[in-house]
Amino acid sequence: MIKFYYSLAPNPMKVALLLEELALPYEAIPVDTRKGDQFAPDYAALNHNNKVPCIVDGEAVVFDSNAILLYLAEKTGKFLAADTPAARGEMLSWLMFVATGIGPYSGQAVHFRHFAPEPKDYALTRYAFEAERHWGIINERLAKHHYMLGDDYTIVDMDVWGWARMVPFVTGDDNIWSKLPHVKRLLDEVSARPAAMRATAIKDRHTFKTEMDEAARQNMFRHLAKAG
Numbered sequence: 001m002i003k004f005y006y007s008l009a010p011n012p013m014k015v016a017l018l019l020e021e022l023a024l025p026y027e028a029i030p031v032d033t034r035k036g037d038q039f040a041p042d043y044a045a046l047n048h049n050n051k052v053p054c055i056v057d058g059e060a061v062v063f064d065s066n067a068i069l070l071y072l073a074e075k076t077g078k079f080l081a082a083d084t085p086a087a088r089g090e091m092l093s094w095l096m097f098v099a100t101g102i103g104p105y106s107g108q109a110v111h112f113r114h115f116a117p118e119p120k121d122y123a124l125t126r127y128a129f130e131a132e133r134h135w136g137i138i139n140e141r142l143a144k145h146h147y148m149l150g151d152d153y154t155i156v157d158m159d160v161w162g163w164a165r166m167v168p169f170v171t172g173d174d175n176i177w178s179k180l181p182h183v184k185r186l187l188d189e190v191s192a193r194p195a196a197m198r199a200t201a202i203k204d205r206h207t208f209k210t211e212m213d214e215a216a217r218q219n220m221f222r223h224l225a226k227a228g
């Protein structure tokens, strides 16, 4: 059975969605990053990046949500682009766009908006601008195509869904959906899928620490300790 190391953050949630869509049996193992579970030696030996998610599937250990989506889709032959160079090129491009743009810029925008100490104006302005710019590109894509790759629901939509749930928190703008209506349409459609409801219900399996106290900050923002 697949072991799925997770928290309730956006990157693990995309993987929970795909596991549920595929109806693959899996054991969900909590990694409470606020408590520092990501540095436990057993977990650190699996995930070189000390982040979540990670899966163990027999001999295969896969870390990084985007790698896991591709690995599981290729393993099962489901939720992939058509097997043509053009369609595969589009799929890889959008997957990497989410992996290197949507995820990191949204994550840093959250950090600077909600957690970073002052002064942070310049960093927040930069990351918020880049996060919104990337979401605008997804919105334009979804204005022209029902799903990210056209007519079929694929792992790229799941990749987008993980972070789309967080867009108001990322942008700090309660009216953001008026600017990104096509992203909201995809978010609502995917969230209504039975698999997404089961994925979301993963939050009831384990209790995660919710306080961002000093110990949690030391575990998640390790540069603070280094800066003294």
Ligand SMILES: N[C@@H](CCC(=O)N[C@@H](CS)C(=O)NCC(=O)O)C(=O)O
Pocket: 009, 010, 011, 012, 033, 038, 050, 051, 052, 053, 063, 064, 065, 066, 103, 219, 220
């Ligand atoms: N590129 C990685 C990023 C993983 C990542 O940043 N995970 C976050 C949760 S969404 C995490 O583990 N945060 C806890 C920490 O930074 O200690 C992926 O997509 O899996």
